Amino acid sequence: MGELRFRDDATHDEPAVTLDSFFDQSNATAVRIEPGDDARALIPHLDRLALIDVSFPKYRDGRGYSSARILREAGFKGELRASGDVLVDQIAFMRRCGFDSFAPDAPLDEAVVEASLARYDDVYQGAADGAVPVWKRRHG
Amino acid sequence: MYKYDHYDQAIVDARVEEFRDQVRRRIAGDMTEDQFKPLRLMNGLYLQLHAYMLRVAIPYGTLDGRQMRMLAHIARKYDRDYGHFTTRQNIQYNWIKLEDAADILADLATVEMHAIQTSGNCIRNISSDQYAGAAADEVTDPRPWAELLRQWSTFHPEFSYLPRKFKIAVIASPTDRAAMRLHDIGIEMVERDGQLGGRIFVGGGMGRTPMIAPEIKDFVTSADLLSYLEACLRVYNRHGRRDNIYKARIKILIHELGADEYRRQVEAEFAHVKTLGLDPPAAEYDRIAAFFAPPAFAADAPDTIDRSDPDFALWVDQNVAAHKQPGHAIVTISLKPAGGIPGDASSAQIDLMADLAERYSFDELRVTHAQNIVLPHVRKADLHAIWTALTGAGLAEANLDLISDIIACPGLDYCSLANARSIPVAQKIAARFASPERQRDIGELKLKISGCINACGHHHAGHIGILGVDRKGTENYQLLLGGSGAEDASLGKITGPGFDEDGVVDAIERTVEKYRTLRTDGERFLDTYRRVGMDPFKEAIYG
Numbered sequence: 001m002g003e004l005r006f007r008d009d010a011t012h013d014e015p016a017v018t019l020d021s022f023f024d025q026s027n028a029t030a031v032r033i034e035p036g037d038d039a040r041a042l043i044p045h046l047d048r049l050a051l052i053d054v055s056f057p058k059y060r061d062g063r064g065y066s067s068a069r070i071l072r073e074a075g076f077k078g079e080l081r082a083s084g085d086v087l088v089d090q091i092a093f094m095r096r097c098g099f100d101s102f103a104p105d106a107p108l109d110e111a112v113v114e115a116s117l118a119r120y121d122d123v124y125q126g127a128a129d130g131a132v133p134v135w136k137r138r139h140g
Numbered sequence: 141m142y143k144y145d146h147y148d149q150a151i152v153d154a155r156v157e158e159f160r161d162q163v164r165r166r167i168a169g170d171m172t173e174d175q176f177k178p179l180r181l182m183n184g185l186y187l188q189l190h191a192y193m194l195r196v197a198i199p200y201g202t203l204d205g206r207q208m209r210m211l212a213h214i215a216r217k218y219d220r221d222y223g224h225f226t227t228r229q230n231i232q233y234n235w236i237k238l239e240d241a242a243d244i245l246a247d248l249a250t251v252e253m254h255a256i257q258t259s260g261n262c263i264r265n266i267s268s269d270q271y272a273g274a275a276a277d278e279v280t281d282p283r284p285w286a287e288l289l290r291q292w293s294t295f296h297p298e299f300s301y302l303p304r305k306f307k308i309a310v311i312a313s314p315t316d317r318a319a320m321r322l323h324d325i326g327i328e329m330v331e332r333d334g335q336l337g338g339r340i341f342v343g344g345g346m347g348r349t350p351m352i353a354p355e356i357k358d359f360v361t362s363a364d365l366l367s368y369l370e371a372c373l374r375v376y377n378r379h380g381r382r383d384n385i386y387k388a389r390i391k392i393l394i395h396e397l398g399a400d401e402y403r404r405q406v407e408a409e410f411a412h413v414k415t416l417g418l419d420p421p422a423a424e425y426d427r428i429a430a431f432f433a434p435p436a437f438a439a440d441a442p443d444t445i446d447r448s449d450p451d452f453a454l455w456v457d458q459n460v461a462a463h464k465q466p467g468h469a470i471v472t473i474s475l476k477p478a479g480g481i482p483g484d485a486s487s488a489q490i491d492l493m494a495d496l497a498e499r500y501s502f503d504e505l506r507v508t509h510a511q512n513i514v515l516p517h518v519r520k521a522d523l524h525a526i527w528t529a530l531t532g533a534g535l536a537e538a539n540l541d542l543i544s545d546i547i548a549c550p551g552l553d554y555c556s557l558a559n560a561r562s563i564p565v566a567q568k569i570a571a572r573f574a575s576p577e578r579q580r581d582i583g584e585l586k587l588k589i590s591g592c593i594n595a596c597g598h599h600h601a602g603h604i605g606i607l608g609v610d611r612k613g614t615e616n617y618q619l620l621l622g623g624s625g626a627e628d629a630s631l632g633k634i635t636g637p638g639f640d641e642d643g644v645v646d647a648i649e650r651t652v653e654k655y656r657t658l659r660t661d662g663e664r665f666l667d668t669y670r671r672v673g674m675d676p677f678k679e680a681i682y683g
Contacts, residue, residue: 060261060301062299062302063378093295093298112161115161116158122147122150125418134291
């Protein structure tokens, strides 16, 4: 499985531009951010963005998880894609941080993805996916 | 003691199956070792010199007899009949087979235990004061807060690929028994205007760049605690260095930014995070705290101890501490017998300690960061029976906080990172100072040994510290003086050129003898060192 998408809308065709190009190009609707880029710089422009591609050059570099949450917390409703060195065992945490599409360098085993997303019924903390943390379930 | 509800149990059970599946995929070749590594590490499984090492979490160092017995069972069934209690209040097993790892986790899950996040670049096991719930000087029991943090940090989706590992300690006494300010985040629960909250210290740590954590916030009200920590971690996750593994801990970020700038960024992030509704309600704290309610102490327990047996009396003087409840006491069981390996216990010894906890300590045990075991709630009238049982098991060494109560990392005997052996040095020092009278005369002296610069043996925080290094292919030991992991936290300073294994033992003896000539009444080694400085000791060592 190459692309993995959890959205009902049509795939966005316009290629994602770098953050620098995005600020030079007032009509771009898709942007790609690198781990060192400040996701908050996009907050004033979220309305015109259909796709934000968050790059993971190395799976160990977890900055993109914070970028994703910051964008969702700021109200971004468009497609939030994790691309690059994205491994099957990271998909569940990435979903919790608000990613809803994935473009991994190496194909993912669909059965393993499904099993990992179905594995945990409960979570301990709130994040960007709307899952209800167990402390809230415990206290109604 | 906290008890899992069905949510907690389901999460731990799911983890066992997830890990079983990951091991299966690794063995089938679907994953490279490089891809498997962070997954097994987040489950406490290391590949060491000779075998896999499994580190099992003991959240905030608290466990009951049933859990302790399971630790013995695992040692017996899957390892070589012993386990090693660590400076992070955990236990690790040194001879584990990969194909057994999931079964071990399944066994642990039956007693509400796991190995989640005991390694990897994530939030590690939360550590705390081993005297929690028993110490007279605590503002509140820190363990409900530690449990709240355990749950918040477990499988935290944003903070599982941090720049580096992340250690949090929570205490609630002015006396620091947990080396709180040597953690990435140290929290001291305090009361202000009748409200409970945390003093937050960020950026402490040992390793190759030891630092004492600066205070980042003097008071965070308990209702905001998790949001504040979320903000602290997010700033670190975004801005911590990832270009150099040796500069990736949060202490380096704070050192480079400065505490004021880090605080400013955290405050800005907190103002935002607080709007997200991440803090559990007081009812959740109350639910957890109810599990840690004081046990039913006998109000009329006699407050005297029959000291007619002199050996027993010596043990009481050294290893028994005051309890908040009259007629009761806190017992520390030393895992530092002469000639032994610091922190090791056999299955039979672990079982015996479980028995004693069930019979005499309201079914509670604690693991200390100094690698000993505590029976936190015993009646003074039972002390002699406990001591008698411990004596029979080789567990009655009366050396708490004395020179032979050594913290040592596993060193080159087990660890693939080590440059030098730690255990033989600890054994030689214990042998040199074998006389109990001599140890008592020297008094409190915290000696800590690390076999490499990563400082798992806390050598920076030792009154006397030893650092093993590799010098042109031979093991060399540097000596440090004047460190402390307590509320008066300080970092040790290197005396000068290093020594070979026997040489460092000689140097320690010269240091100790110098202290004996310099000390004034009641001065501990650390006090004398702080008063007179390094020079007299240097002269004694290098002459």
